[in-house]
Amino acid sequence: MNKFILKAVSLALVSSVFAGCKDDSKSVSDMPNPTFSEINDNLATLDTASQANKQTIEKQGQLLVLAELAQKEHNSDISKEIAKINTSLAELKTELGKKDDSETRDKVRQELDNLKGLVEKMPKMEPDQLKEVQAALNQLSGITAQLKQDALPKQDVFDRIAKLEVAAAGLAEKTAGPFFCAAEESNDIAASTPASLIDKNPVPAVIPRLAKWQGGAERFSLTPNSRIVFEYSNGEFLKPVADKLAKDIAEITGITLKVSADIKIKDGDIALSLSPCNTSVAKRLGRDGYTLLIDKAVVLRGNPARESVNKASSVFYASRTVLQMLALGRQAAGAQGSIPKGFAIDYSRYAERSVMLDVGRKFADKEFLKNYIRFMGWYKLNRLHLGLSNNATKANADGTTNGAFRLKSDNATFKGLIPKDNQYYTRQDWNELEDVAAENGVEIVPEINSPGHSVPFAADRSDLAFADKYKMQMLDPTKPETLEYMKKVFAEFLPWFKSNTIHIGGDELFVKSDTNITTKHAISYLNELGGYLISQGKAVRLWGDGEYRPEQDKRFIVERWINWTDEANVSWKSHGYNWIESYGDWYIVPFGPEYFNPQGIRGDTLYAKWNNSLPNKIAEAPLGGQICVWNDYGIGSDAEPAKNYAWEKEVNDLLKDAIPAAGQVFWQGNAQDTAGEIIPYPVLRQSIAVLQYGPGVTMFSGSPIRDK
Numbered sequence: 001m002n003k004f005i006l007k008a009v010s011l012a013l014v015s016s017v018f019a020g021c022k023d024d025s026k027s028v029s030d031m032p033n034p035t036f037s038e039i040n041d042n043l044a045t046l047d048t049a050s051q052a053n054k055q056t057i058e059k060q061g062q063l064l065v066l067a068e069l070a071q072k073e074h075n076s077d078i079s080k081e082i083a084k085i086n087t088s089l090a091e092l093k094t095e096l097g098k099k100d101d102s103e104t105r106d107k108v109r110q111e112l113d114n115l116k117g118l119v120e121k122m123p124k125m126e127p128d129q130l131k132e133v134q135a136a137l138n139q140l141s142g143i144t145a146q147l148k149q150d151a152l153p154k155q156d157v158f159d160r161i162a163k164l165e166v167a168a169a170g171l172a173e174k175t176a177g178p179f180f181c182a183a184e185e186s187n188d189i190a191a192s193t194p195a196s197l198i199d200k201n202p203v204p205a206v207i208p209r210l211a212k213w214q215g216g217a218e219r220f221s222l223t224p225n226s227r228i229v230f231e232y233s234n235g236e237f238l239k240p241v242a243d244k245l246a247k248d249i250a251e252i253t254g255i256t257l258k259v260s261a262d263i264k265i266k267d268g269d270i271a272l273s274l275s276p277c278n279t280s281v282a283k284r285l286g287r288d289g290y291t292l293l294i295d296k297a298v299v300l301r302g303n304p305a306r307e308s309v310n311k312a313s314s315v316f317y318a319s320r321t322v323l324q325m326l327a328l329g330r331q332a333a334g335a336q337g338s339i340p341k342g343f344a345i346d347y348s349r350y351a352e353r354s355v356m357l358d359v360g361r362k363f364a365d366k367e368f369l370k371n372y373i374r375f376m377g378w379y380k381l382n383r384l385h386l387g388l389s390n391n392a393t394k395a396n397a398d399g400t401t402n403g404a405f406r407l408k409s410d411n412a413t414f415k416g417l418i419p420k421d422n423q424y425y426t427r428q429d430w431n432e433l434e435d436v437a438a439e440n441g442v443e444i445v446p447e448i449n450s451p452g453h454s455v456p457f458a459a460d461r462s463d464l465a466f467a468d469k470y471k472m473q474m475l476d477p478t479k480p481e482t483l484e485y486m487k488k489v490f491a492e493f494l495p496w497f498k499s500n501t502i503h504i505g506g507d508e509l510f511v512k513s514d515t516n517i518t519t520k521h522a523i524s525y526l527n528e529l530g531g532y533l534i535s536q537g538k539a540v541r542l543w544g545d546g547e548y549r550p551e552q553d554k555r556f557i558v559e560r561w562i563n564w565t566d567e568a569n570v571s572w573k574s575h576g577y578n579w580i581e582s583y584g585d586w587y588i589v590p591f592g593p594e595y596f597n598p599q600g601i602r603g604d605t606l607y608a609k610w611n612n613s614l615p616n617k618i619a620e621a622p623l624g625g626q627i628c629v630w631n632d633y634g635i636g637s638d639a640e641p642a643k644n645y646a647w648e649k650e651v652n653d654l655l656k657d658a659i660p661a662a663g664q665v666f667w668q669g670n671a672q673d674t675a676g677e678i679i680p681y682p683v684l685r686q687s688i689a690v691l692q693y694g695p696g697v698t699m700f701s702g703s704p705i706r707d708k
Helices: 003-018 036-049 054-096 102-120 127-148 154-174 232-253 279-285 313-332 366-378 412-417 427-439 455-460 480-496 519-535 603-613 647-655 658-667 681-691
Strands: 212-221 227-230 258-261 270-273 290-294 298-302 338-346 352-358 383-387 389-391 403-405 443-447 465-467 473-475 501-503 539-543 557-560 579-581 624-629
Touching: 054 102, 054 154, 227 232, 232 258, 232 270, 232 313, 232 427, 270 313, 279 290, 279 338, 290 313, 298 313, 313 338, 313 366, 313 681, 352 366, 352 658, 366 383, 366 427, 366 658, 383 624, 389 455, 403 455, 412 455, 412 480, 427 443, 427 480, 455 473, 455 480, 473 480, 480 519, 519 539, 603 658, 603 681, 624 647, 624 658, 658 681
Parallel strands: 227 258, 227 270, 270 298, 352 383, 352 624, 383 443, 443 501, 501 539, 539 557, 557 579, 579 624
Antiparallel strands: 212 338, 290 298, 290 338, 389 403, 465 473
């Protein structure tokens, strides 16, 4: 924006903002060309007034827009001056490359004077911002005396120039975002601080452990004046994270913090930003990683996840780390609101960190799901895969099979899909689940399965059904009407789903040998159904089946689940598919066979054995991992009635121990100490015993996660 235009806009906005405001702010006549600091002063005044005045809050928002515009212009001016410095340094290097004579030395001297002038003309900044540039310039200017020597020490000069170039580049990065970048945030961390350095804070014992940690000295403490502040320009994404963080801090510490947008971080604040400070580090962070600076203030930074449901997931996961440090600090330090100072760079091993729940066979109350979503987010798990349709494993004597689809539409066209037990999710229920998921960094991936496991749909449209080899009625993939029917089902419910990913099932179509239905028909059907969903802007995934290769659409993401025969070793990546590890070893089937963990999954086992089934080649690695609860005995038949158990008690008792372990393994792998040795799981359990289910979880107080 042109500086004169900016000042005109500033004047107009300030006039608008302060017209009619009865406070102690400077009047427009006092501020004909409002500076950055003057805007900031008026923001502080308005901040107090906004406590009781809605109109003032709106004006505060306008002023924040102006302030960020002014700051961007300020930063733009800095960038222009840095560009001039770099040009001058390039000229200096050119002159140094010439013959060493009096003319060259005069030009070098002139260029050094030019550099001094450029730095002196830099826009007004915080002293720390310009410190490194000034120091590097002073060092470079020290060669003036050497210009009188017989031979100019060119290599020494080039080394000093390089330092000034690095300092200038660092300054450019520090001033790129709305919040000033501290020196630590502009750097990488080569290795975490060893525990042997007793004057530095050791790696925090959070779960999952941090990728890199550089320990500081002393501790940061929240005060009654501490705030949670966020960038106004990213407020749409950051304010929900800030609000939840404030709520969770209050639950853990009893301290209530004010939440507001701002352009400046004060001592004692917790600041949220979607503007990373180091470009190379930002690339490594990906969608979910973050940097965390804990010093006089706490600064959480991550990349914006533009293509994700949760646009500020990175900052959300950073907030979980801060909260866990607060919870652990309460135990270790005996004081509320205290955490160790330091700097962390943290990022995930897997983009997909999933828990799958079969609610088709056994309905899960929405309050249970809300609590589990919070539990998952606490340990940085980010996908809740809900199997919404399924059926019993055996048919009834009359030829019918019990099954259920758990979404209820108000559209009369789909009244035949309402389950007989009248347990379902309405649109309002689903919206509530989506809201809680978004608040906790979790994306809900819905699964609607066909042509196998499709009893509820075959019951609604018996004209499209066939009897499989177990005498259960399934959708017939050879009939064109079947595809059209399922397209209509998806079209009805796609508007419910915030996720850009849909699971279409696709497994276990048990055809009879005397029928004309074959695996190829299933592949063709799934390819067309998946193609339709892709045309609707969705990514498609399905359960892996070796018989579907190579005809299956390679745009689909495969979930590998079969843990027996040669299929257990299929490398889907080598066949051209992205894939998720959902290995049968990590299934929980209540009352099921021993190989499907009817007694649950221990965190120790998952931690120790997760890697055993993975390919050795990094290039063939999965996009993520998933643990599953299948309720094969949650829905029964004449011959085998359903088992009596509950999600809140029995299922949670089988699953809860695996959730923190999955968070650790999927986020980072096995935790390592600073010497590179794997940390035993019993050590991690000490933290888990304190952290439990996390803030906001109210359902499982009588079923704690044990410390052994």
